[in-house]
Amino acid sequence: MSVNATSLFGSAATTGTDNRKNKDLGQADFLRLMTEQLKNQDPLKPLASNEFLGQLAQFSTVQGIQSLNGAFSALAAAVEGDQALKAAALVGQQVQVESDRFQLGAEGGLAAAIDVPGAGKVTVEILDASGAVVHRSETLANGAGTLDIEWDGTLADGSRAPAGEYRIAARVSAGASTVALAPLLEARVDSVSLSPSGLQLNLAGVGAVPLSAVHRIGASPRT
Structure with a gap:
């Protein structure tokens, strides 16, 4: 009987999600499944080396994408937090939009x-x-x-x-x-809000506007 490690990987991941919440299938689990595949393969139809390497490459790709997504999520959170701190300094200031x-x-x-x-x-x-x-x-x-x-x-x-x-x-x-x-x-900027579309400045007499709509910070010099 031929067993595909990629199929087992997906099946085990689903079972793991159902039985053990917030616990992902890791590299050790994948290698164990790969070993089981080699042990249970059909002797008359052994797993080809290119197929074996392809499955390893698939796992590496998935792991890499997950790590990249995590890094981008952390970077986005850091940038949003930095923007929120800077925008908070605008409260009480005059802006032009x-x-x-x-x-x-x-x-x-x-x-x-x-x-x-x-x-x-x-x-x-x-x-x-x-x-x-x-x-x-x-x-x-x-x-x-x-x-x-x-x-x-x-x-x-x-x-x-x-x-x-x-x-x-x-x-x-x-x-x-x-x-x-x-x-x-x-x-005048009364407050700053965080929304799914980004930072919003709540302006007195105008309402909420995106931070990107600000043309100038500070009152216009008038004679």
Whole structure:
């Protein structure tokens, strides 16, 4: 009777998992199964040397992949832990992230910036949850650069805008060409969260954003 060590290896691994949880079939077990294969092989059809070496190679490959996976898992955990420690230092700091939505509270307003690609008229609008424009400003940009935007949260009649979610839209017009611009909002980091998708910064008035969305750390210098 011919016995295949690879088959025995898989069968024994399954049995070992059922009877002894968290205990993997190791190298000594595999060698024992290989010895049993040699003892029980058909004398008229002995195991060919290339088949024997192939089974050994399969075991070595599996062992190598398992070790590599373990090493990568440990490395990923170490990197995530290092990022979490660094991100924790951002709590309480001002950061700048790309977002067009923000929450207006009972006090305060909006601080943002826009990267203008060239000269033209820059129009910035603040829209409420229904899409109505509650504030509009226009500025002439002389060339490419960063334009700072501030809104104190008041309406045209001087009254305070209701607290809630608002959206900011910006565009630059030059001649017949109009290009939409992505606002960069400034907000305080309240906390840091670990999620399956990676590190998330919880920003006051903005919400959760990935760490990779941060364009700048620290408040923008304003005149």
